Amino acid sequence: MKAVLVTKPGDVRVTDVPEPQCGPNDVLIQVAACGICGTDLHIIDGEFPPTTYPIVIGHEFGGEVLGVGDEVKGIAVGDRVGVDPTLNCGFCYFCQRGKGNLCENWNGIGVGRTQGGFAERVAVPARCVYPLPEGLDYAAAALVEPVSCVVHGFHLLQPQPGDSFLIYGAGAMGLQNAQLARFYGASKVALIDINPSRLEIARGFGFDLVGASLDEVRVHASRGFDNVIEATGVTKVAERAIDGVIRGGKLLLFGVCPPHQTAAYEPFKIYNEEITVVGTMAVLRSYGQAIDVLAAGAVDTEKMVTHTLPLDRFAEAVELVRKGAGLKVQIDPRA
Ligand SMILES: [Zn+2]
Ligand SMILES: [Zn+2]
Known part of the structure; x- marks a missing residue:
């Protein structure tokens, strides 16, 4: 064959x-x-x-x-x-x-x-x-498989109804994260991408809070976002994504950055603002749920x-x- x-x-x-x-x-x-x-x-x-x-x-x-x-x-x-x-x-x-x-x-x-x-x-x-x-x-x-990766990430992130979300990267994975956020009852879902055609595609999915930088979307959430999801896999983006997190909020590292690259975070900020940084790897008992959310139109x-x-x-x-x-x-x- x-x-x-x-x-x-x-x-x-x-x-x-x-x-x-x-x-x-x-x-x-x-x-x-x-x-x-x-x-x-x-x-x-x-x-x-x-x-x-x-x-x-x-x-x-x-x-x-x-x-x-x-x-x-x-x-x-x-x-x-x-x-x-x-x-x-x-x-x-x-x-x-x-x-x-x-x-x-x-x-x-x-x-x-x-x-x-x-x-x-x-x-x-x-x-x-x-x-x-x-x-x-x-x-x-x-x-289902890529969505099951998103579902596993959400299991770890534990978003609450009405949370605000900021997604870095409006590619396939960023948009699947954004749609899951909406499905989970997000009050706001913003997306950042440096590719204008990607932002246009995001608008086509009904996401209006889009921009090329944090400054462009921050006007919609002056204190920051409850959940920031890094979905570019670019180490520099993963480093700066923390800037969009609200006090007490969470940063989910979803994108796959190249091994051995390092990012600099300010430990004082993570301590003082009680920020949680979460990693998520592939799928864990989330495939069946991914089928269910897809069948429900997420x-x-x-x-x-x-x-x-x-x-x-x-x-x-x-x-x-x-x-x-x-x-x-x-x-x-x-x-
Ligand atoms: Zn894959
Ligand atoms: Zn084993």
């Missing part, structure tokens, strides 16, 4: 790979949509340490069940499903304490040591497979998915993501 294989950093090709084997506890899925995200680019560029090459990438996907292993209950051929790519070991120190996303033997479908969803077919453990409710199409199914999935391409045009799809064109770029391997 056809799949996107990264043989080693810098070498990505659409090629024939062996058919996936469906073990007794596995589910075989015909992939119908798989989203490209920053992590895929990092894997292609050799900047994602957990990856073992060669690997079929793709970790944001959904599709139709083609087969189930003998031990699998409750999932049947023909079901429409989404896949939580998390593969925690279950027996390390952190897994045993309920923090599987911090697993010492961390693995994920399409990102670690297990073949992923930029393929015609993929076999995954049944425990990763979630039935999709009516009304959630495959394009939406491929958004995210405008039609607006989020701006490009859908067939497997053969994967290189073109990657270029779109690198250029920052549109929002979410997805591959439909059936096309």
